[in-house]
Amino acid sequence: MKILVVEDEIKTGEYLRQGLREAGFNADLVRNGVDGLHLAKSGDYDLVILDVMLPGMDGWQVLSKLRRHGREMPVLFLTAKDQVQDRVNGLELGADDYLIKPFSFAELLARVRTILRRGRNGTEVTVLQVSDLELDLLRRRVNRSGKRIDLTAKEFGLLELLMRRQGEILPRSLIASQVWGMNFDSDSNVIEVAMRRLRAKIDDAYDTKLIQTVRGMGYVLEAPQEPV
């Protein structure tokens, strides 16, 4: 999941980016509203965390321009305690939530996960399921046929992407940008190595393989077709 943080306070911004990355998200950070708007319009972000008081263009302006451009990704506002009017404004403009500074990282992370679980149509999805494989977004747990499988944060992010887009062939470039937040050289084998580790945990012990390599195209996770 890709998150954009727009925050001009250097320490807060770095802290958020680092924490989100350690939690398995792919997080980018920019320090002013103009750059924030530009990236939010061009990047494929699942969530934008937007400070209200920003140099140049403030958080409200960024949000209203984003919505005017038809970008509907959720937005979480960061606002100071004495800016009650900010929150009203933000929610009227279509912010999904707000957090009052100072806040704990645990609180931010909980909000982020809640917003992302709501999914695009507003209904809350907490467990992704494909065949006998289950990924619990709330408890950050994966099991197959009822057996718990331990994954690293990156493996969890990779599996979450594959499961959210089950049945779609995901090119390596998309996986690289969504899970690692970078573009790999075409000869890099980072994705192959991570995918091999994930498959060893998810598929090796089972007759039915859920993750498939599509030669020259990418990877797909899907439940196999029932034989006719």
Ligand code: CA
């Ligand atoms: Ca600020």
